[in-house]
Amino acid sequence: xxxxxxxxxxxxxxxxxxxxxxxxxxxxxxxxxxxxxxxxxxxxxxxxxxxxxxxxxxxxxxxxxxxxxxxxxxxxxxxxxxxxxxxxxxxxxxxxxxxxxxxxxxxxxxxxxxxxxxxxxxxxxxxxxxxxxxxxxxxxxxxxxxxxxxxxxxxxxxxxxxxxxxxxxxxxxxxxxxxxxxxxxxxxxxxxxxxxxxxxxxxxxxxxxxxxxxxxxxxxxxxxxxxxxxxxxxxxxxxxxxxxxxxxxxxxxxxxxxxxxxxxxxxxxxxxxxxxxxxxxxxxxxxxxxxxxxxxxxxxxxxxxxxxxxxxxxxx
Ligand SMILES: [Zn+2]
Numbered sequence: 001x002x003x004x005x006x007x008x009x010x011x012x013x014x015x016x017x018x019x020x021x022x023x024x025x026x027x028x029x030x031x032x033x034x035x036x037x038x039x040x041x042x043x044x045x046x047x048x049x050x051x052x053x054x055x056x057x058x059x060x061x062x063x064x065x066x067x068x069x070x071x072x073x074x075x076x077x078x079x080x081x082x083x084x085x086x087x088x089x090x091x092x093x094x095x096x097x098x099x100x101x102x103x104x105x106x107x108x109x110x111x112x113x114x115x116x117x118x119x120x121x122x123x124x125x126x127x128x129x130x131x132x133x134x135x136x137x138x139x140x141x142x143x144x145x146x147x148x149x150x151x152x153x154x155x156x157x158x159x160x161x162x163x164x165x166x167x168x169x170x171x172x173x174x175x176x177x178x179x180x181x182x183x184x185x186x187x188x189x190x191x192x193x194x195x196x197x198x199x200x201x202x203x204x205x206x207x208x209x210x211x212x213x214x215x216x217x218x219x220x221x222x223x224x225x226x227x228x229x230x231x232x233x234x235x236x237x238x239x240x241x242x243x244x245x246x247x248x249x250x251x252x253x254x255x256x257x258x259x260x261x262x263x264x265x266x267x268x269x270x271x272x273x274x275x276x277x278x279x280x281x282x283x284x285x286x287x288x289x290x291x292x293x294x295x296x297x298x299x300x301x302x303x304x305x306x307x308x309x310x311x312x313x314x315x316x
Contacts, residue, residue, distance in 0.1 A: 008056050015052060019045050024238070038083070080109060095216065102212055106205045107165070114150075114163035117171055121152040130177070133186050134170070137193055140270055147196050149189075151177070158286040160188045162195045165202065179286060180279055187267055187276035188283075194266035200259045207255050211248045219244055257298045264303055265310050273311045277304050 023041045026032065084105050093101070117123065126134065126149045134149045147168040153175075160172045170192040172185070180188065195201070219241060223229070228237055268276050284300040297303075 011052060011056060012049060015049065016045065019048070080112075081105065098216075099209065099213060102209060103205075106208055110201055110205060111164050111166050114167060114169040114171070117152055117163060118150060118169075121154045123150045123152050123171075126151050126172070127177070129182065130172075130185065133182065134189055137186060137189050137270065141190070141193055141197060141266075143193060143197055145196065147193070159283055160192050162192045162201065168196055168201075170196070175286070176283075179282055181275070183272060183275040184279035184282070187271040187279050190267035190270045191263045191276070194263035195259070197266070198259065198262065200263070203259065204256065207252055211252055215244060215248050253296060256296050260297050261303065261306050264307055268307050268311060273307050277307055280304065 019041070023037070027037065084101070088098075088101050091097075125131075130151075131149060138147070145168065147170060149170050149172070151174050152171050154173055158173050158175055158179075160170065160176065162168065162170055170189065172188070176185065176188070222240060222244070223237055226236075226240075228234065264276065264280075280300060280303055298306075
């Protein structure tokens with residue numbers, strides 16, 4: 001199981017990386033409108049990845065269709081970014097208009113996310129017992145906001161997540177209802193509500209804007225000090241950009257992972273830490289083999305260690 005999931009991830013990652021590199025190369029060489037090529041490119045990637053996914057996992061055609069839907073959904077935000085970037089490149093712009101445009105885009109994406117998930121993965125209201133747990137937890141954590149709970153179907157995202165700022169929503173994959181006990185579900189809900197209470201979505205938006213605000217001038221500065229032209233599209237400029245981008249992306253992921261640990265610790269204070277640990281073990285096992293493009297969550301071992309350590313410190 002370990003080996004096959006490693007091979008699976010390796011194939012999916014390499015394929016995605018090769019296609020991504022191909023796309024960047026085509027963009028630089030031929031300077032097509034990225035809104036058009038971006039859209040074609042991502043549809044091709046989605047189709048190819050879902051075909052490879054179903055071939056590797058030896059799944060039926062209807063399941064392949066489901067995974068296509070999942071991949072389409074997870075790429076939808078990229079379509080938006082490309083179209084937005086392409087259209088806005090024709091408008092007069094400078095660093096600050098770009099920054100504000102990015103803010104608008106992020107805001108749209110963050111709020112479109114729950115609507116998309118609801119529409120694309122059969123969103124429905126939770127059963128009565130879960131709604132009660134959710135309301136209980138909200139009261140316990142002193143949350144007065146209008147955050148709601150929805151159930152969704154997905155064969156790839158076997159998890160719970162928080163989306164939306166205008167209409168914040170905690171989503172739980174339907175499969176979790178049979179996988180987890182009521183107490184484990186309570187812990188998972190507490191974790192998502194901790195994200196909500198901590199304003200983590202706003203933080204992620206802030207981090208993204210910060211990266212843009214740091215990366216753009218830094219890139220321009222290094223390129224011009226090296227006597228290169230950013231427009232030349234030379235391999236050196238491209239490599240430099242990739243190195244800088246990966247560096248800032250790593251910093252971004254470290255910040256995000258810290259928020260995950262924090263949400264775990266808050267959830268563990270409002271629920272039984274053992275339930276949270278058991279839920280995490282089951283969730284990690286269920287998403288074993290599913291492709292995750294960015295390691296936004298710490299490893300299972302680390303999360304369990306943090307929860308246990310914090311619990312020891314408090315409990316003595
Ligand atoms: Zn989380």
